[in-house]
Amino acid sequence: MNVGVAHSEVNPNTHVMNSRGMWLAYALGAGLLHIVLLSIPFFSAPVAWTLMNIIHNLGMCVFLHAVKGTPFETPDQSGTRLLTHREQLDYGVQFTSSQKFFTISPIILYFLASFYAKYDPTHFILNTTFLLSILIPKMPQHVRIFGINKY
Amino acid sequence: MAMAAEQWVLVEMVQALYEAPAYHLILEGILILWIIRLVFSKTYKLQERSDLTAKEKEELIEEWQPEPLVPPVSKNHPALNYSIVSGPPTHNIVVNGKECINFASFNFLGLLANPRVKAAALASLKKYGVGTCGPRGFYGTFDVHLDLEERLAKFMRTEEAIIYSYGFSTIASAIPAYSKRGDIVFVDSAACFAIQKGLQASRSDIKLFKHNDVADLERLLKEQEIEDQKNPRKARVTRRFIVVEGLYMNTGTVCPLPELVKLKYKYKARIFLEESLSFGVLGEHGRGVTEHYGISIDDIDLISANMENALASVGGFCCGRSFVVDHQRLSGQGYCFSASLPPLLAAAAIEALNIMEEKPGIFAVLKKKCQHIHKSLQGISGLKVVGESLSPALHLQLEESTGSREKDVQQLQEIIIHCMNKGIALTQARYLDKEEKCLPPPSIRIVVTVEQTEEELERAVSTIREAAQAVLL
Numbered sequence: 001m002n003v004g005v006a007h008s009e010v011n012p013n014t015h016v017m018n019s020r021g022m023w024l025a026y027a028l029g030a031g032l033l034h035i036v037l038l039s040i041p042f043f044s045a046p047v048a049w050t051l052m053n054i055i056h057n058l059g060m061c062v063f064l065h066a067v068k069g070t071p072f073e074t075p076d077q078s079g080t081r082l083l084t085h086r087e088q089l090d091y092g093v094q095f096t097s098s099q100k101f102f103t104i105s106p107i108i109l110y111f112l113a114s115f116y117a118k119y120d121p122t123h124f125i126l127n128t129t130f131l132l133s134i135l136i137p138k139m140p141q142h143v144r145i146f147g148i149n150k151y
Numbered sequence: 152m153a154m155a156a157e158q159w160v161l162v163e164m165v166q167a168l169y170e171a172p173a174y175h176l177i178l179e180g181i182l183i184l185w186i187i188r189l190v191f192s193k194t195y196k197l198q199e200r201s202d203l204t205a206k207e208k209e210e211l212i213e214e215w216q217p218e219p220l221v222p223p224v225s226k227n228h229p230a231l232n233y234s235i236v237s238g239p240p241t242h243n244i245v246v247n248g249k250e251c252i253n254f255a256s257f258n259f260l261g262l263l264a265n266p267r268v269k270a271a272a273l274a275s276l277k278k279y280g281v282g283t284c285g286p287r288g289f290y291g292t293f294d295v296h297l298d299l300e301e302r303l304a305k306f307m308r309t310e311e312a313i314i315y316s317y318g319f320s321t322i323a324s325a326i327p328a329y330s331k332r333g334d335i336v337f338v339d340s341a342a343c344f345a346i347q348k349g350l351q352a353s354r355s356d357i358k359l360f361k362h363n364d365v366a367d368l369e370r371l372l373k374e375q376e377i378e379d380q381k382n383p384r385k386a387r388v389t390r391r392f393i394v395v396e397g398l399y400m401n402t403g404t405v406c407p408l409p410e411l412v413k414l415k416y417k418y419k420a421r422i423f424l425e426e427s428l429s430f431g432v433l434g435e436h437g438r439g440v441t442e443h444y445g446i447s448i449d450d451i452d453l454i455s456a457n458m459e460n461a462l463a464s465v466g467g468f469c470c471g472r473s474f475v476v477d478h479q480r481l482s483g484q485g486y487c488f489s490a491s492l493p494p495l496l497a498a499a500a501i502e503a504l505n506i507m508e509e510k511p512g513i514f515a516v517l518k519k520k521c522q523h524i525h526k527s528l529q530g531i532s533g534l535k536v537v538g539e540s541l542s543p544a545l546h547l548q549l550e551e552s553t554g555s556r557e558k559d560v561q562q563l564q565e566i567i568i569h570c571m572n573k574g575i576a577l578t579q580a581r582y583l584d585k586e587e588k589c590l591p592p593p594s595i596r597i598v599v600t601v602e603q604t605e606e607e608l609e610r611a612v613s614t615i616r617e618a619a620q621a622v623l624l
Contacts, residue, residue, distance in 0.1 A: 119171040
C-alpha cells in the first residue's frame, strides 16, 4: 500500500510500515541521526555510537511501544484505542516481515556500537540495557508486564 | 593523513575484537542465533481458529436449512394495508378519499401550511433549485445552511449548531461520534428507535435504567463508581454518558432534568438530550425542556433535535458548545457522508424560526390545548391515557390487554377506523416489533396542534369515546 493511495483499510497504522520506501526511509533517518551525532566535535566514535543506540532505542520504544491508539479517527469506533503501534501492525498477525525488520535493526545497531566501542565494559552495560529494553516489548504476545501502559 | 588515521583505527578495532571479553561474545552469539530464528519463523495469528475436519464441515452443511428470503407475513400486516393521504397533511387531511381532521401528524405549531413558510421555500427553490447533490464537504454547503445553523444556535442560546439532512440520523450519528468501544452509556429504557440505533452503532456498553426513574439511574451510577474504584486507571479512560429525551415519544412524559443534572455533576457523566418532541413545544419561548425547567443550557453537553415535528421542515440539528459540536463536522457520519439539506427546506426552517420568535404566544396556546384534551380524555371506559398533561403527543392504551399483542393492535385499529369514518384521523404508534429493545404496548397516538379549535377537540374526544364503547364493550 502506498502513501496517498485510496484504500479501504480500517486502520492505516496496520500497513504503514509495509508501504513502499518505509524501510529505506527509516534506515536513512537513522543514518542521518548518526551523522548528526558524529559531527558534534567532542563526541568520540564510541560515545557517538552508544548515544545513537540509546536515542534510537528510546525513540523506537516511544513510538512503537508506548503511544497507544491512532492519531486519527477510525471507522471501527476506536477498537484499537488500547493497542500500541506494534500490536496494531498487520492486525495482530505475528512475525510479518516489517516486524522482523524492526526487531533486527536494533540488534544490528548493537553489534556496530559494541564493535566501535572496542567492547568497553561501560559502553557494554549501557548498550545492553537499552537493547533489552527494546527487545522485550517486541515479544509476540499482547501482554502488558506489570500492567504498565495497559489503559 | 585522514586515510592513515582511519586505517589505524580499523586495525585497532579488529585487534579489540580478538581481545573482547567472553561474556560479550557469548551475548552476541545468542543475538545472532535469535536473528536467524526470527528470519526463518513463519507468520501466525495470535488467536488460533479451530479448524474443522472435512467430515464436520459436511455434517454442518447437511444440517443447515435455509430460511426463506421473504419470511411469511400475514395479509393483515399493517405495513401492507396503509392509508393513502392525498394533499398536504395539514389540519384538514384527506385520508383514503375522506376528509378528516388531523390528529396524527406532528404539526404542533401548524407551520406545515403556513403561507410565509411556503413563500420562503418557493423563493429558495427558484434561487437554488431543489437538491444540493453533495455532502457538506463537497460543495454542498450553501449560505442558507450556515444561516440556519447560526439562527438555531442563537435561538437555543448555545455557541454553535450543526444541521443534518435526516432527522433519524441526527441522534444516530451524534452518539457514535463521541461514545466508542469501552465507553459506558446510561440510557432510558423508553428511548426512541433512533437513539437505540445510535447506541448500537457506537459499540459502547449500554446500561438501561427504568423509564424516568432517577433512583434506578443512581443505583447504576453507584455500581459503576464501585467498579471504577477497583480499577482507577481503566476508569480514567472510560467516558460516561447519559442519554435521555426531553419529551419521550413512546410515553409522552418529560424527563426529570434537574435531578439528572445533579447526578451528572456528582458522577461525572455527560448528558445528551434529545429534544425532538420538546423543541418548539416546551418552555416559554419554545426552547425546549431546559427552558421549561429553567436550567442553564451550558449544563447540557449536547442537545439534539429533529426539525420534522414543530419546525415542519426536514432534517435535524445538534447544538451545544463549539468544541463539542465542531467534532461532529468530521465525525458525524450522517453529516459527512450524506447529501446536505435541500436549501428550500433550510429556508422554510429559517422562516419557521422567525415565526416562532415573533409569536411566542403560540406555545402557551398549545399548552392550554394539551391540558384541555388531557383532561377530557380521562375516564373513557376501556382506554387509559398515557402521557403528561403538557405533552402534545399522547398515547391511548387499552386498559385491559387481551393477552396477545396482535389482538390489541386489531382492536385499536377498529377504534381508529370507527373514528376515521366520523372524520377524525388517528393513527397507531408503530414499532419494529422485533428490533425494539423495550417494546411499548400498542396504543393510539393523539397529537394536539395549535390549529385545532376547542370544538374540534371536544368532537374528537366524544368520537373516541363512542368508538371505544362500540368496539370494546
